[in-house]
Amino acid sequence: MVINRTARVARTAHDKTHLNHLGFPEFGVVEIQIKGQGGSLSKCYRDGSSTTSTAPATTGDDTFHFAPGPQYAAATWTADPTLKDDVQIVYKLHNPQFAIKEAKIEIFPRFSKNSVWTRELKDDELLHGEHTLQFNAQDNWEGKIDAHADYPDQFLTVEHSPYKLKLTISGEGVNTSPAGWTYFHIIIAKLELEYGPKTVLPAQAANMEGGIHTETYDDLIAQGAAPPTGGTVKVFLKSDIFKTSSDDMFKNQLFTRHETLWGDGPQIPLFCKVWVKSSSDTDVVAYKALGRLKFLWDWESTSVASPTGFTASAEKYLVNKTKPKGRNCHDKRGGKRASNKPVFPAQAGPGAATPAALPVGSFPFEVVAVDKPRKWAAYSYAWNDGVAASKTGVIFQPARMAGDEYKVTVYVNQEYDRKKKYKLNVDTDAPLPSPDVLKAVTGDYHIWRRVNVRKYVKKNNSVAETINLATVAGEYAKAFLELKDLTAGSITYVAEADWNSRVTASVNGRSAALQRMVTPGNQHAKGGNGVYLRTRAEYRVAYLAEGATVAVVDAFLNDPSNGMQDDDHYEKKGKTLGRGVVSDAFSPEADPGSGCTIFHCDKLISIGCDLLGWAYDVPGGAGNRCGFLLCATNADHSAGDNIENTATHEFGHHFFLPHTPDAGEKKNYKAHDSSITTCIMSYNVPTEFCGFCQLRLRGWSKNALKPAPSANSKT
Amino acid sequence: MANVASSAGDCFSRIARIQGFFNYLSVYNHADNATTFPNPNQIEEGSTVKVPDKQMKAFNLPLDAEKKFKIIRQKTKLRIKICMADAAQTPGIAKARLTIGAKKAAETTGTLEIDDIDPMLTNASLTVVLTNPPAYVAPPPTTAGVANQYPPPIVAPDFDDPKTVWPKEGETIVWNLQVGSLEPHTVIRGVLQRLENLGFACPVQKVEDAPTRRAVRTYRRFVESKVAPNDTDAVADIQANIRARHDD
Secondary structure, eight states: EEEEEEEEEEETTEEEEEEEEEEEEEEEEEEEEOOGGOOBBBOEEETOOOOSSSSOOOOOBTBBBBHHHOOETTTTTTEOOOOOOEEEEEEEEEOOOEEEEEEEEEEEEETOOOOOOEOEEEGGGGGGGGEEBBBBBOOBOSBBBBTTTTTTTSSGGGOOOOEEEEEEESSSSEEEEOOOOOOOBBEEEEEEEEEOGGGGGGOOTTOTTTHHHHHHHHHHHHHOOOSSSSSSSEEEEOOOOOSSSSGGGTTTTTHHHHHEEEEEEEEEEEEEEEEEEEETSSBBOOOTTTTEEEEEEEEEEEOOOSSHHHHHHHHHHTTOOOHHHHHHHBBGGTBBBSSOOSSSSSOOOOSSOOOOOOOOOOOEEEEEEOOOOSSSSEEEEHHHHHHHHTTTEEEEOOOOHHHHOOEEEEEOOBBBOOOBBBBBOOOOOSSOOOGGGGEEEEEEEEEEEEEEEEEEEETTTTTOOOOHHHHHHHHTTTTTEEEOOOOOOOEEEEEHHHHHHHHHHHHHOOOHHTTEEEEEEGGGGOOOBBBOOOOHHHHHHHHTTTOOOOOHHHHHHHHHGGGGHHHHHHHHHHHHHHHHHHHHHHGSSSOOOHHHEEEOOOOOOOOOOOOOEEEEEEOEEEEEEEEEEEEEOOGSSOOOOHHHHHHHHHHHHHHOHHHGGSSSSTOOOSSSOTTOOBBBTTTSSOBOOOHHHHHHHHHOOGGGSSSSEEEEEEE | EEEEEEETTTTTTEEEEEEEEOOHHHHSSSSSSHHHHHSSTOOOOTOOOEEEOOOOOOOOOOOOOOOOOOOOOOOOOOOOOEOOOSSOOOOOEEEEEEETTEEEEEEEEEEEEEEEETTTEEEEEEEEEEOOOOOOOOOOOOOOOOOOOOOOOOOOOOSSOOOOOOOSSOOEEEEEEEEEEOOOOOOOHHHHHHHHTOOOOOOSSOOOOOHHHHHHHIIIIIIIIIHHHHHOOOOGGGHHHHHHHHHH
16 A cells, blocks of 8 residues: 655755654554453453564453442342442553554444444544543443443343454554454352242142132242252142042042142242342442343252162153153153153243333243253243342253152253354253352252141040151152141040930931940940940840840841841941941041041950051042041050051041052952062051052152062162 | 845755855854854754855955966865664664765665765755575474463463564665755754654644644653653754764
């Protein structure tokens, strides 16, 4: 290029020596940097071949960052105009002759040829030397840029960080340093998890019991106001679902009723507060600096393997094949591992404008499923204004399967490559490689079912023994089912008048032959047995006393169709009568709330009976109330057996568990571990629930399990 | 004695020649010319120069004898120093050629001088080809990162902003020299002419305005390292300084 110039020069007379100095325009960028609060400074770059008479500064750092835009006060989470992290753009020009004709400062995000902000330098901004770029006659810049679709509030955001701030110059002359630039970041300081208010949970389906999700929520809050950062918390799923007939035990109702009640699982509103790092390295709530930053919510299956046996085998089903891997209940057994049912369900979010207050009955944050390959995770977005500004969140919805355990991690999903592929969207096992400040991790959420034991009723205080409920609960705890004792140790005794009147009413409604079996008088005062009956011999005497002839009485007693032909048949007859009368006498005592009531008498009938207990269906129970009758003492049990085992067994029936095949009914119903014979649901001296029962109690589908333990495993 | 109004390109050497004097001092030393014009080679356009009457010079000479009269013609020079904005610095020069009339000077040291120019010539040219700039060198690498570093390390190739177009050849600067037109530093135009000669963006005019003030401000920022917002930025502020920088 040729530069044409005009010069007016002087001749030099023979006796003079003066010169004409002729110069040409030269210019260049010396440096450009950003100054933050507290002396932080970005690092300046030029091409290595650039030269200016003044060398650029060598101070500064590539990690320079600041927090653009207005801020909230952390204590009140409301805007505080006094809080800001303004910075200064400082630059130095080598422009001794004012030859720069065009100069502009631009900001480029990565992978873009287009700047998101441009400022043309004019007039005195082009003078030689140091400058601080002015914004509305002020030195300070709050990070505001030009209107741009990727920057909803016209502030630079974490989403597209880091940035390049570049000063480019041109003019007529020798340009020895055409450009200078510096890099800077908008970075996250920390994430902080909290529970959102339960009012944001979606309205529950009509077929669910009212308030189950909020009850779960209240239980969580009781264990800690904020999500755990370590250890384990229990997520209790209220699960007062009971058989309403014996047939229910021979269906998959434990699974289907639990499914109906809990659907895709409990709903836990997890919020995340997002903090941005200021230029002075303090954590601030710069709520305009997040933009459409994605937060990736990930979950891990952290359930611990059962020690051995049936459950361990079933838990191993495709344990290392699924994404994510683990021992949580597999989709094939009704769980969410490998399921397309999201643990973080999609949410519509607030729409274009954030409302002034958190919505009621709808979740405030937008949540979408992550695309392949990490499609089990979800992205959420933060509010950029309002009460939830600088917050984001999801509804955490683990599977309803007791025993499942989840660890939740929220990551700042910011790093992407040239193809806009996010670096965290991979299908590798958690935890994902991410700096600690870019994630928040919960402790383990352990899913439990919960059945309430609301009332313990004894016939009277003659019933000497008392069930140790903790022992019973301990057995169910192996299946992660909490028998929650709401009795607080209190025992209700049926009032004498109530008992006697109910017995009388029940007996009077039966045939004369059956009425004759009942010992006359005050049944309540006779003792702890359920119903006091005459012996067969006493029955004959009583019948004769009514005026019947010997021939008539003996013919009646010996007629097999009357079921009293000998003492054994008489006892069986009495057993049937006793069930009816005792249940009539106890049933009005059943607690009206959902859950179990324990009824307890020494024996069902006074004339001897092999019945230890009875899971009887409370009239009008509607499947959410049940009553279990214990009618035996420890002495009535075989060696090694006791009333707690009986209680566990009878509760099991209410929880839809049938007897083992060797116990009698429906031998082909395959609902037990075929490798053991001592399941509590057997009539053998029991040890514990078999694995099949345990998994059913956890909520797994019976239909997906097989009696042989090894048949349930697959690698 | 006559008064002659100077015009563009005039200096005492040229006026003397026009007026028939062989030595400019014959005019310059006359009356108060010397005090009015401190530098005989820098005359404000339109100034009045006093030209003495030619004096009869009488010699007593013997008849039939041969006598030689020697007329001493004083030479006039044109001296140019090519400099950077910092006048003490000389740029790298591949070649430079000064041409006035039929006379030429060429060299690469930055100082070009033709020591016997015709003072009647008012135009000259100077062509300077600067040495080739250094080959393009990429910027230094950004700070290396470590695994899981946050903020993440800067990866310069991730940025797609336009890359520098780096010149491969030295610039050629062609000056049209208006010889004799440099006015004294004591007048506005003289200061502005010197600013222009030194490469400053500056109008050459008789009045001061915003562009002249900016040029002065620019000069002061660079040469005097003065950045005073309340400066008047008048050319008078830099008269002495720029004379020394340009003329010495």
